[in-house]
Amino acid sequence: MPLFAWIIIGILSFIALLVIILLIAKVELRISYRNELTISAKFLFLRFKLYPEKQKKKKKKTKGKKPQVASPKPPAKTEEKKKSDIIPKLFEYRETVLGIVKEFASVLHFRFLNINIKIATDDAAKTAITYSLAVQGVSYLVSFLDNYSNIDVTKNSSINVYTDFLSEESSLDGSVLLYTRVYHALPVLMKVVKLVTQIKLKSEDTKNGTN
Numbered sequence: 001m002p003l004f005a006w007i008i009i010g011i012l013s014f015i016a017l018l019v020i021i022l023l024i025a026k027v028e029l030r031i032s033y034r035n036e037l038t039i040s041a042k043f044l045f046l047r048f049k050l051y052p053e054k055q056k057k058k059k060k061k062t063k064g065k066k067p068q069v070a071s072p073k074p075p076a077k078t079e080e081k082k083k084s085d086i087i088p089k090l091f092e093y094r095e096t097v098l099g100i101v102k103e104f105a106s107v108l109h110f111r112f113l114n115i116n117i118k119i120a121t122d123d124a125a126k127t128a129i130t131y132s133l134a135v136q137g138v139s140y141l142v143s144f145l146d147n148y149s150n151i152d153v154t155k156n157s158s159i160n161v162y163t164d165f166l167s168e169e170s171s172l173d174g175s176v177l178l179y180t181r182v183y184h185a186l187p188v189l190m191k192v193v194k195l196v197t198q199i200k201l202k203s204e205d206t207k208n209g210t211n
């Protein structure tokens with residue numbers, strides 16, 4: 001076999017291996033709360049901080065020049081109309097939207113990482129009632145996620161709800177990890193793209209019909 005053929009086979013094999021690695025890779029979303037909410041994403045070795053956004057450095061003011069104050073422009077009415085039309089359009093396709101949500105939930109994994117919920121108020125009876133409601137709410141949430149998605153339990157997985165009668169402020173800290181494989185998310189993404197295309201085509205047909 002000539003050298004050129006081996007080079008082509010090597011390139012195709014490398015591309016195929018790269019595609020396989022990308023398809024089986026995890027897409028992770030970590031939501032944490034310790035004094036403040038932080039949201040980050042991870043794909044392969046890449047990490048992205050989604051919230052809070054990094055504050056841009058302010059440019060130094062040049063001497064001798066007065067800052068120009070731009071007059072605020074009124075928001076465009078067309079943008080407001082587009083936003084208000086989103087919910088009715090989604091309601092028209094509610095069965096498709098619910099199907100997409102259920103399908104995505106079925107391939108989505110949840111992992112609760114050392115979540116601690118402290119219940120405390122200025123009244124002991126109120127603290128006891130709030131504690132029972134919190135425990136019940138956590139139980140319902142875990143049961144719902146277990147029925148419609150996947151919950152992974154590890155040695156770091158825990159949800160601890162407790163009371164503190166000596167304090168007057170409730171607190172929350174911990175992290176939730178959501179992840180799925182790319183090959184699981186692709187079919188759902190294709191259905192989302194198809195739905196968005198259908199909505200756009202229908203809105204264009206409506207506009208053309210009214211003109």
